[in-house]
Amino acid sequence: MTTDAAVRPRRVELAGFLKARRARLSPEEVGLPPAPRRRTPGLRREEVAMLAGVGVTWYTWLEQGRPINASGQVLDAVARTLRLDRAEREHLYRLAEATPLRAGAGTTAVSDVVRDVLHGLDPIPATLINSRFDIVESNAAHVALFAHWHSLPCVHKNLLWCCVTEPRAREWFPDYEREVPHLVARLREAYGRHVGDPSWEEDLRRLHETSPEFAEMWARHEVAEPRDRVLRFRHPVAGDLTFNRTELSFPSAAGLAVAVYPPRDESTRDRLRLTRPAG
Incomplete structure (x- = not known):
């Protein structure tokens, strides 16, 4: 009830x-x-x-x-x-209709099958996320791709937080002005299932306090569903990279999805190797 x-x-x-x-x-x-x-x-x-x-x-x-x-x-x-x-x-x-909150949302255990898929995708970057964009686990290719993302140590472990709190995000992410509002709209859509959940409410409160930019986007009340995206990243070693971003969901892992970044072109596929540590 x-x-x-x-x-x-x-x-x-x-x-x-x-x-x-x-x-x-x-x-x-x-x-x-x-x-x-x-x-x-x-x-x-x-x-x-x-x-x-x-x-x-x-x-x-x-x-x-x-x-x-x-x-x-x-x-x-x-x-x-x-x-x-x-x-x-x-x-x-x-x-x-005030749909009841889904019990245990965001606490789904990660099965060995999901982990095998995630790490089996390497050398394609992939990361396991929940509906709040918390990074649950990443494969080695994803870790390497974003190793230089932060000018300060990463404490948020969240895709949206990593965008709106990193001063150099627009430098590394040319599609920032298009894609970050999309992430916020997806967060708003997911929030409809978690209104009143203390962990969600606290996370949103902190985001509002930390990022006036997020607060402005949140106030638009835009909502969106997941859909395939073309994303560009500017890597300090590998240069400009372009990916087709998609998400894989699993019946046994409700609320979780694997975000996958396959290279969009041969140039990106070749230079993606430069993101990995030498040796």
């Missing part, structure tokens, strides 16, 4: 998400005549309610995070009105 302590943070999260999604739509985008001199960007609550076919008071209470029930049919109407994609729609349902 979901406790009030878990429901309240979900409702706060829901309120912020709906406001952010409403603010990104203009009247023209949804077929309404332009309204001159709006004090705030985006649609008004009344317009969302009208387009979704729900009562203004009901939608206002939903957006205020009040403890009201919402059917799937009504949530579908709101999602269509706000032009939510699949990841955003699922995020809305989890928050509005």
